[in-house]
Amino acid sequence: QVSDSTMESKRLYLSSVFTYLFKNKKIPDNPMDRVDPISFTNKVKTPLSEEEIEQIIMSCDRDKRSIAIIYFLLRVSELCGVKLKDIDFSRKRVLVLGKCSKERFVYMDGKTRVRIMDYIENEREDIKFESGKMIYNLDTPLFASKDKLHHPLKRGCIEKILKDLGSKSGIERLHPHLLRATFATKCIKRGVDINIVAKLLGHSKIETTTKYILLSNDDIEMALTE
Numbered sequence: 001q002v003s004d005s006t007m008e009s010k011r012l013y014l015s016s017v018f019t020y021l022f023k024n025k026k027i028p029d030n031p032m033d034r035v036d037p038i039s040f041t042n043k044v045k046t047p048l049s050e051e052e053i054e055q056i057i058m059s060c061d062r063d064k065r066s067i068a069i070i071y072f073l074l075r076v077s078e079l080c081g082v083k084l085k086d087i088d089f090s091r092k093r094v095l096v097l098g099k100c101s102k103e104r105f106v107y108m109d110g111k112t113r114v115r116i117m118d119y120i121e122n123e124r125e126d127i128k129f130e131s132g133k134m135i136y137n138l139d140t141p142l143f144a145s146k147d148k149l150h151h152p153l154k155r156g157c158i159e160k161i162l163k164d165l166g167s168k169s170g171i172e173r174l175h176p177h178l179l180r181a182t183f184a185t186k187c188i189k190r191g192v193d194i195n196i197v198a199k200l201l202g203h204s205k206i207e208t209t210t211k212y213i214l215l216s217n218d219d220i221e222m223a224l225t226e
Contacts, residue, residue: 004040011038047182047214052171059169064119066161069143071112073179075099075202076155082142084120084127084134089113098202106200116142124149184212 015032022030048056053070060066073079078096086095092108108116120127120134126149128135141152159176166174180201187197198209 004038008038008040011035045178045181045214047185048171048174048178052169053182055169056165056171056174059165064115064123065143065146066165068112068115068119069158069161070165070179071115072108073176074106075180076158076176078202079143079158080141080152080155083138084136084140084142085138087116087142089117096202102202104199104202106202126150181212181214184209185214188213 011032015035018027018030018032021027056070057067060070069079074082074096075098078098081097082094088094092110092113093105094108095103096106097103121129123146124144126136126140126144137150140150143153143158145151145153145157162174162176162179166172184197184201187200188194194206194209194213197213198204198206201209201212203209
């Protein structure tokens with residue numbers, strides 16, 4: 001019960017493993033040589049529109065944590081690892097640990113900062129304020145379980161939150177990758193250099209970043225006719 005594109009991806013993974021084993025004489029025969037590629041239709045993907053984002057926000061039903069996640073979402077694994085000590089609210093930047101244990105700064109806009117502060121001030125009983133300063137344990141996660149505030153959200157929980165929001169908002173295609181792709185596409189449309197977008201997304205290769213840029217035929221037509 002998976003799509004043809006997913007099956008083809010799994011076939012490629014298996015092919016890589018067995019080809020490695022065969023070339024290094026760990027197995028006498030490569031069984032994947034007898035498995036044909038799985039053809040599939042590569043559908044045109046589009047970023048979330050402003051209207052769709054508003055629909056998703058409205059479906060959060062005042063759940064400030066979910067709203068903050070929508071605005072803030074990085075890679076899910078990175079988001080799970082962010083702690084309050086990693087956030088510099090005055091400079092609107094966050095130190096995250098990406099793939100291969102590489103640290104980098106990502107930046108928030110004003111809306112994202114407001115959403116995160118709204119979540120912290122109204123839904124985090126474990127974080128106190130004294131004279132306008134936050135008081136918290138150094139290991140305090142940014143996004144925590146509602147039942148156990150000292151426990152960071154796990155990957156599966158964040159994916160479920162987004163899946164539920166997709167169902168409630170009627171935007172079934174909502175998932176972490178689409179949010180990141182929407183962010184990357186908006187940056188490019190605003191004229192942000194693709195090298196900067198790559199750094200913000202944590203990509204070491206520009207080729208990876210280009211896969212996140214979802215330009216529609218209308219965007220292409222407008223660029224050619226301006």
